[in-house]
Amino acid sequence: MRHDTEFATPIPLHRSRPPGSPEALALFGEASLDAYRTGMQRCMDLVRHTLTQAQGPCSGIEPHELQPAFEAIDLDRPLGDLDASLEEVQRLYLDHAVHFHHPRYVAHLNCPITLPSILAEAITTPLNTAVETWDQSAGATLIEQKLIDWTAARIGLGDDADGVFTSGGTQSNLMALAIARDSACEAMPGHGGNRHHGLPPNYRDLRIITSEVSHFSVKKAAALLGLGYDAVIAVPCDADKRMDLEALETALKACDEAGRIPFAIVATAGTTDFGSIDPLPALAERCRQRGIWLHVDAAYGGGLLLSSRHRHWLAGIEQADSVGIDYHKTFFQPVSCSACLVRDRRQLRHVTYHADYLNPRDQAEGGTPDLVNKSLQTTRRFDALKLWMTLRTLGADHLGDCLDEAIELTRQTYRMLRARDDFDVLMAPALSTLVFRYRPVALEEDARIEAINRRIRQTLSRRGAAVVAATRVDGRFYLKFTLLNPLTRLEDLTALISEIADIGGSLMSPQVSLQTTPQTSLQTSPSARPSIVRRKTSC
The missing domain is CATH 3.90.1150.170 (Aspartate Aminotransferase, domain 1)
Known part of the structure; x- marks a missing residue:
C-alpha cells in the first residue's frame, strides 16, 4: 500500500526544453507558434503552386x-x-x-x-476540438446544435426535431434506419426493445422499402442492422426514375399477404445517377396511413432547401420522420460535413448510451448538452464550423x-x-x-x-x-x-x-x-x- 509520504516530494515537470528545440516544435502549442506560421505558409504556397x-x-x-x-x-x-x-x-x-x-x-x-469553410478547417484542426461532450468543446457544441436547429427549421420538421452531424449520407441512412428499426421493434407486443434483448423472434419479417435506384447504402445499412440485403424491397420506378406509386402499392400488398413487416420507406431526394426526387407527399401519406417510418435521403438534393427557384421540388420532406443531408455536396462544404435529423427528438434515445467516464446519466439529466448522447460516433471532429462560417460570411x-x-x-x-x-x-x-x-x-x-x-x-x-x-x-x-x-x-x-x-x-x-x-x-x-x-x- 502506498503512503502519502511517498508523494511528499513533487515530481518535476520536464520544461527544460528550449522553445525553439525540435522536441518543442513537434507538438502544437505556444512554443511552436512561429514554426506553425512558417509551416502553414509553406503549405499554402504548395497548394498555390499545385493549382497554378x-x-x-x-x-x-x-x-x-x-x-x-x-x-x-x-x-x-x-x-x-x-x-x-x-x-x-x-x-x-x-x-x-x-x-x-x-x-x-x-x-x-x-x-x-x-473559402470560409477552408478557413474554418484552419481554425479547428490545430485546436483539435472534439465535439462529443461539452467539457471537450464548449461553444462548439452550441454551434453544431444551432445549425441542426436551423436545418430542421429549413426542412419544416417542427419544434420537436433534433439531430446530429454525421460523416456522410451512408452514416445518416444507417442511423435513421437503426432508429426506425428499434422504434418498430419497441412497439411489438411482448418485446422489451432491441437495446437489451436484441432483435425480436420475427426479425426476419422486417422489411425496408425503397426505389430501385436508391443509394446502395440502404442495403448496406440493412446488412449492418442484422436484416440482410433480402430485407430491402426495391420498388420499380416510373419513366422519370421516381418510385412508382402503383408498384409501391403492389409491394405493400405482397408484404401483407406474406406476413412481412415494412417498418420503413426510404425516399430519395436526388438519386445519385439521375437526381430524381421521389413523390414525397404521396409517400408521406402512405406512411402515415400504415404507421411506417418515412426516411428521406436528401444527401444530394438537400441543397434545394436554400434555392430560391427550386425549393418546391422538396415539397413533402417536412412530413418525414428522419432526413439525411450532405452539406459537403450541394452546400459546397469540405468533406466531411453531413447531418441526420429526426422529427421527434425522443427517438434519438435509441442511439444513446451513458458511459460513466464520459457522459453519465446524471449529467444529461442536469442539462449538459453532450452531443454523444445522440450520435453513432463517439469522437467527432468539429465539422459544423465549416458550415457556420460559410453561412455567417456568405x-x-x-x-x-x-x-x-x-x-x-x-x-x-x-x-x-x-x-x-x-x-x-x-x-x-x-x-x-x-x-x-x-x-x-x-x-x-x-x-x-x-x-x-x-x-x-x-x-x-x-x-x-x-x-x-x-x-x-x-x-x-x-x-x-x-x-x-x-x-x-x-x-x-x-x-x-x-x-x-x-x-x-x-x-x-x-x-x-x-x-x-x-x-x-x-x-x-x-x-x-x-x-x-x-x-x-x-x-
Whole structure:
C-alpha cells in the first residue's frame, strides 16, 4: 500500500526544453507558434503552386505507375525535415490530386468548396476540438446544435426535431434506419426493445422499402442492422426514375399477404445517377396511413432547401420522420460535413448510451448538452464550423444561387446534347446530372457502343483532360456528367462534348481494337490540353 509520504516530494515537470528545440516544435502549442506560421505558409504556397501548375482536373496516372514510388518508402525512417516531407507529399499526392474545382471535373458528387469553410478547417484542426461532450468543446457544441436547429427549421420538421452531424449520407441512412428499426421493434407486443434483448423472434419479417435506384447504402445499412440485403424491397420506378406509386402499392400488398413487416420507406431526394426526387407527399401519406417510418435521403438534393427557384421540388420532406443531408455536396462544404435529423427528438434515445467516464446519466439529466448522447460516433471532429462560417460570411441565399446556376447549366447542356445526332441522352435532368452516351446513327451494335464509350472515358482520364463518370442503366453502359461547379461555363462543356465526339469518331472503324486501355502519354504538352476560360460570378 502506498503512503502519502511517498508523494511528499513533487515530481518535476520536464520544461527544460528550449522553445525553439525540435522536441518543442513537434507538438502544437505556444512554443511552436512561429514554426506553425512558417509551416502553414509553406503549405499554402504548395497548394498555390499545385493549382497554378495543374493543366487539367487530373494527371492521368494509373495505379501501377504510382505504386512503385510507395514501395521504397520506409515509414520507420522519418525524413526529419518539413521541406523534405512536403516535397514527398507533392510528388506522391499533389502532383496527381484530382481537382474538384476544375471546370472539367464532371464525375461524382464532389463540389468546389467555399473559402470560409477552408478557413474554418484552419481554425479547428490545430485546436483539435472534439465535439462529443461539452467539457471537450464548449461553444462548439452550441454551434453544431444551432445549425441542426436551423436545418430542421429549413426542412419544416417542427419544434420537436433534433439531430446530429454525421460523416456522410451512408452514416445518416444507417442511423435513421437503426432508429426506425428499434422504434418498430419497441412497439411489438411482448418485446422489451432491441437495446437489451436484441432483435425480436420475427426479425426476419422486417422489411425496408425503397426505389430501385436508391443509394446502395440502404442495403448496406440493412446488412449492418442484422436484416440482410433480402430485407430491402426495391420498388420499380416510373419513366422519370421516381418510385412508382402503383408498384409501391403492389409491394405493400405482397408484404401483407406474406406476413412481412415494412417498418420503413426510404425516399430519395436526388438519386445519385439521375437526381430524381421521389413523390414525397404521396409517400408521406402512405406512411402515415400504415404507421411506417418515412426516411428521406436528401444527401444530394438537400441543397434545394436554400434555392430560391427550386425549393418546391422538396415539397413533402417536412412530413418525414428522419432526413439525411450532405452539406459537403450541394452546400459546397469540405468533406466531411453531413447531418441526420429526426422529427421527434425522443427517438434519438435509441442511439444513446451513458458511459460513466464520459457522459453519465446524471449529467444529461442536469442539462449538459453532450452531443454523444445522440450520435453513432463517439469522437467527432468539429465539422459544423465549416458550415457556420460559410453561412455567417456568405449567407444561405448565396449557396442556393450557386446550386441554381449548376442546375441551369445542366439544362443548357442537356439541350445541347439533344440537338446533336451523335449522342443518346437517357432523360431530361432532374437536378444536375446527365446520363448519356456517344452513339452516332451509323453505330447500332450495343457491344461496340459500350466499348467505344468505355474507351472515351479512359482516354479523357489518361490525357488528364477530364474526369467523367459512368453508370449502367438497364444493362447498358452510359457516361455521366455531374455538374456542381457554378464556375463551369457552357463553353467548357461544349468543348468537352466535342472532344468526346472526336475520340468516339476515331474509334468508329472496325479495324480499331477496343480491348486494351489507351496508352496516351502522360507528358501531354500544354498546347494539347484544353484551355479553360473562367468567368467571374457571384458564386
